[in-house]
Structures are given as C-alpha cells and as structure tokens.
Amino acid sequence: xxxxxxxxxxxxxxxxxxxxxxxxxxxxxxxxxxxxxxxxxxxxxxxxxxxxxxxxxxxxxxxxxxxxxxxxxxxxxxxxxxxxxxxxxxxxxxxxxxxxxxxxxxxxxxxxxxxxxxxxxxxxxxxxxxxxxxxxxxxxxxxxxxxxxxxxxxxxxxxxxxxxxxxxxxxxxxxxxxxxxxxxxxxxxxxxxxxxxxxxxxxxxxxxxxxxxxxxxxxxxxxxxxxxxxxxxxxxxxxxxxxxxxxxxxxxxxxxxxxxxxxxxxxxxxxxxxxxxxxxxxxxxxxxxxxxxxxxxxxxxxxxxxxxxxxxxxxxxxxxxxxxxxxxxxxxxxxxxxxxxxxxxxxxxxxxxxxxxxxxxxxxxxxxxx
Numbered sequence: 001x002x003x004x005x006x007x008x009x010x011x012x013x014x015x016x017x018x019x020x021x022x023x024x025x026x027x028x029x030x031x032x033x034x035x036x037x038x039x040x041x042x043x044x045x046x047x048x049x050x051x052x053x054x055x056x057x058x059x060x061x062x063x064x065x066x067x068x069x070x071x072x073x074x075x076x077x078x079x080x081x082x083x084x085x086x087x088x089x090x091x092x093x094x095x096x097x098x099x100x101x102x103x104x105x106x107x108x109x110x111x112x113x114x115x116x117x118x119x120x121x122x123x124x125x126x127x128x129x130x131x132x133x134x135x136x137x138x139x140x141x142x143x144x145x146x147x148x149x150x151x152x153x154x155x156x157x158x159x160x161x162x163x164x165x166x167x168x169x170x171x172x173x174x175x176x177x178x179x180x181x182x183x184x185x186x187x188x189x190x191x192x193x194x195x196x197x198x199x200x201x202x203x204x205x206x207x208x209x210x211x212x213x214x215x216x217x218x219x220x221x222x223x224x225x226x227x228x229x230x231x232x233x234x235x236x237x238x239x240x241x242x243x244x245x246x247x248x249x250x251x252x253x254x255x256x257x258x259x260x261x262x263x264x265x266x267x268x269x270x271x272x273x274x275x276x277x278x279x280x281x282x283x284x285x286x287x288x289x290x291x292x293x294x295x296x297x298x299x300x301x302x303x304x305x306x307x308x309x310x311x312x313x314x315x316x317x318x319x320x321x322x323x324x325x326x327x328x329x330x331x332x333x334x335x336x337x338x339x340x341x342x343x344x345x346x347x348x349x350x351x352x353x354x355x356x357x358x359x360x361x362x363x364x365x366x367x368x369x370x
Contacts, residue, residue: 002359004307005180005283006350008245013237020233028207028226036232037190040175043239044153044167046192048199051227051235052206055154055176058189059087061205061225062172063122065191065198066148068093072121074150077107077133078315079335080126084152085315088124095325096120097316099332104274105129105285105311105342109137122148127156127166128312129285129344130270132277135161135169142170150174154189155282157182158242162276167192177231182245182282183238185231245349249281252347252356256284259360266290266367283344285311286363287337293370294341300366306359311342 020032033051040049052058068074070092076084078097088095098111106128123142125133135151142149149170153159156166157175167173172195177188191202204210206225211217253270260269268287272279288294298308314335315321345359 001305001307002346002351002355004309004344004346005348007179007184007186008241008349009234010237010241012240013234016233016237017230020229026229028224028228030229030232032229032232032236033227036227036235039236039239040190041192043242044173044175044192045165046168046173047194048192048196050191050199050202050206051232052189052191053225053227054187055174055178055189056083056086057206057223057225058174058176058191059083059152060090061202061223062150062174062191063087063091063093063124064205065172065201066122066150068121068148071119073117073119074122074124075112075115075120076124076315077111077126077128077335078317078332079105079107079312079339080128080152080315081154081312082315082318082320084124084126085318085321089322089325093122094119095315097314097330097332097335099334100128100338101274102334102338103268104131104271105338106131106133106274107138109134109141112138112141116145116147120147122150124150124152125170126152126154127159129155129283130279130281131274132156132159132161132166134276135166136164136276139169153192154178154181156280157282158246159277159280171195172198177235177238180283182242182280183235185227185235185238188227188231188235246280248349249284249347250279252351253279253281253284255353255356256345256347256360259357260286260363263364263367267363281347283309284347285342285344287311287342288367289341290367290370291341293367294343296370297363297366298343301359301362304362306346306362308343308345311339311344314339 154176
C-alpha cells in the first residue's frame, strides 16, 4: 500500500525520545516541555507558547482564553477541519461560515466581509493544504474593526506571508503536531501568543488549574490537555528537520505537476503560489473536474494499493451541526464544489519517483476512460 502520508522519524528523533525516556521525566510536567515551548516560540516569532495534547484542544483553549460573550459570532471558513467548528460551539459561540477561493482553497478577505455583522467578535483564519489565507489583509481588517483574529496554522508550519511567519498572526495562533504534519509529535498541539496574560491563563487551562497555594483547591473546572515529555522530546528534534521536509515535498509536487499538466482537462492541480505565499505542499490535492467521479476514482486507486483522502467536507453541511445553526440559505459554492470533488495523494519521504508515476498513470487511465 502506498500510504497517503507517513511520518519521517530520523535517528536523531529516536535518540531524542530515548534520551528523555532514560531520564524518566516523561510526564506533562517534564522540563523538556518548557524547552519545546521555548523552541516553538522562537521558531514562530512569538513571545509565548503552550504545548497541548493535540491541535483540537489547542483551538479550544485558545478560543476559551479570549473571554468572548456567549453567542458572539466567529467567522470561520467552511472548508476546514471540524475541530474549528467544535472549538467554536463548545465555547458557546456562534459559527458564521464563509467561502474560500476556488483555486487556492483558502479564505480571502472578500469572503469574510460578505458575512460580517455587528455581532462579529472574532475571525478564525485557517491556512489550508499548503497555501495561506490573505493573512496580512485579514489581520489589518480585524485590527481596524476591533475584531479578534485567531490563527489556525496547523497546516502551515514553516509558511511565510510577506516576510511574516504563519503562527505569528493574530491574538492567538494554534498548531497541530499530528503524524501527518511537517513537525510531528504523533499527537500534540500548541497555542502561540504575545500576551503574557493569555499565556498564563492557558498554562492553567491545560493543567487542571492546580492552585498556587493549595495545589488541590481548584478555582476553575479546567482540563488536562497536557503534552507528554516523550512527545515534546520528539518535537524538539523534529523542528530541526522542518526545512528538509518542506523542500522534499516541493520537489515531489514538481513531479506531480509535470505529470498532471498532461491531463489538465480532467484535473485541477494545486497552485504553486498565490499572491501571498509559495505552496509548501502539506498535502498534494487535486480536484476532479467531472462531477461524480471522485469517490469511484478513490476506490479504483485503493484497489491498486494507493491510499488517498477526500477533501474536507463543508462545515455548514456537517451532520453534527446543531439544528439551530443549520440554514438552507447558506450556499458556499466553492467550498461545496471542492468538498465533493477534491482528494489528496500520497506525498512525503516514503513516496518514490516511480510510485508517483504509477499513481499518475492509474489516475490518467481512469479519467480518460470515464
């Protein structure tokens, strides 16, 4: 099976984890956690970082730290992971869905301004699939209109917009270190901020709000969202490989681009860049131009031992969306189209050149005969 992703774990990664394991300081209070948090802050140009158990919990505490009033509206792209929706709803806020650009698959300022109301208190800006949102424009708009900007940079490790690193926009930013991310700890996440007040609050939020004077007299019913020392030791090593990981994927994308450009009448391939950023190919996605073929193609590829993944399914069409938040009037044409017809292909160090050619040929044969 050619897997859609596979983490690259180097000898140095393994040594880093073993070193921490031999120290026996492997809990969520291990000193290596502080080292990892400091390295994250330094690498993403932030003052503070808090490691968490995963990217979803990072989003949840990041939003909770902002003290937004119940039912405040938060604009979020409908084309993104469900964790964004869950974090908004669990914090008793109202998600307002916006569309995305049909070519970069990322949110634009014009998409946000179409759904802004007087009740909009925050924008959750998400960078998706290797390119970025209009981060500078969106940040400036939010600042001018006293709207809080939250940045989800889970898929944007190492990305830069106008010489500013993704992960350094907005009041808070979040990261994910799931196994398919450019920096992985298996599971894991982090919140980044320049606010000392928010930093100290989130440190308590992820650690059960242990008391300062009486450890077991808790003022708030917070969570245990800690990252373990073993995860942090892996992350410390993984960060050093970030540039190599990105360069490898960019080179693989060039190979895919050359192949798929031959059948451009059948597939839309990812942009190599947009106005704001160069694609670093967290995933290599394609959109099948003929409706109704995507799932059949995925099954055909699976039968040839090629694993793929569907694109995100629109948040505004999720079965789990509470009834009071569903609306037949919400039609997001671009999100719905790419959600129905998009898939991404195997990419990473585990995929060889000849396997890329094999994948392309299987897709070409299928599309030209359907």
